[in-house]
């Protein structure tokens with residue numbers, strides 16, 4: 001058999017570990033060859049093929065990023081290219097394609113499956129917002145990086161009796177903010193799932209300083225927004241790939257806090273630091289297991305599916321089910337944080 005593999009959407013620590021695992025297990029268990037397609041779906045539209053073998057996959061387990069490159073392609077352009085995709089796969093002799101990506105890549109994979117292309121999806125994203133899997137690889141790494149950064153912000157904020165806002169990634173889901181906030185003992189966590197009230201934020205800051213505390217740390221997910229009418233908020237429209245353009249919610253909130261209560265605020269935006277570099281041991285293991293089980297599913301003809309972590313087991317779920325909804329932070333999980341720091 002011949003397997004195709006590509007990485008789509010934003011990169012994520014652990015992508016190379018999946019690629020290595022697909023290559024090794026296809027070779028060792030089934031004697032199959034693997035071809036990679038560079039730069040996400042663009043690789044299939046433009047036949048950017050790259051032969052992969054055990055030697056090429058050597059030493060990439062610990063490397064961040066993706067040796068195949070990644071890209072975003074306008075969804076309409078991709079759908080218009082269905083015949084080209086089929087032709088590329090036929091010409092390269094691919095029996096089953098393994099796309100590794102976030103909700104967009106997996107939605108495209110599900111659509112390909114509906115159109116008769118054999119695929120087995122692998123979920124990736126630091127945002128941890130793919131439904132049907134308990135976790136995605138990359139999330140643990142991103143939370144570790146954010147936690148380390150916030151730990152450091154605590155001491156400098158204390159020294160200057162400042163309010164420090166740390167903006168972390170999380171387009172639609174606040175999982176990184178929630179976990180990094182809990183792990184680092186932040187005083188407030190703002191997530192996209194629950195618009196914040198600036199009056200309440202200012203009241204919390206004032207109350208903390210009034211009782212003699214020396215600093216205030218808030219973790220703000222990049223996708224968080226103020227409640228309607230709560231403050232003036234600059235929005236950035238939609239980019240060519242259908243994603244909201246962010247305009248720096250933490251910076252805007254910081255300016256508003258300074259204006260309202262006169263506390264000195266500093267903002268740190270962690271950005272792509274959260275996505276770069278080597279994956280944690282946890283993410284290496286999860287990515288490796290996903291790659292192995294995706295290769296096995298492909299060889300068993302169990303296509304139209306996505307590998308998923310359920311408890312400690314790797315299972316398969318239909319791509320159509322996994323891409324119906326995003327997995328967002330539940331009110332119960334948010335309540336845990338509020339009850340702790342309130």
Ligand SMILES: Nc1ncnc2c1ncn2[C@@H]1O[C@H](COP(=O)(O)OP(=O)(O)OP(=O)(O)O)[C@@H](O)[C@H]1O
Nearest residue numbers: 008009010072073075078101102103104105108125
């Ligand atoms: N509804 C769709 N139909 C067809 N193709 C799609 C669809 N949604 C996304 N895609 C394709 O999948 C690509 C990757 O999607 P997207 O940019 O959302 O990244 P992702 O895989 O969700 O990863 P990230 O977590 O970084 O967002 C898109 O650039 C587009 O080519």
Ligand SMILES: O=P(O)(O)OC[C@H]1O[C@](O)(CO)[C@@H](O)[C@@H]1O
Nearest residue numbers: 010102125126127169170171275
């Ligand atoms: O690297 P880009 O294309 O700016 O994408 C950033 C987005 O990708 C993610 O890292 C993963 O979905 C989000 O957290 C973030 O909003």
Ligand SMILES: [Mg+2]
Nearest residue numbers: 009102103104
């Ligand atoms: Mg996406």
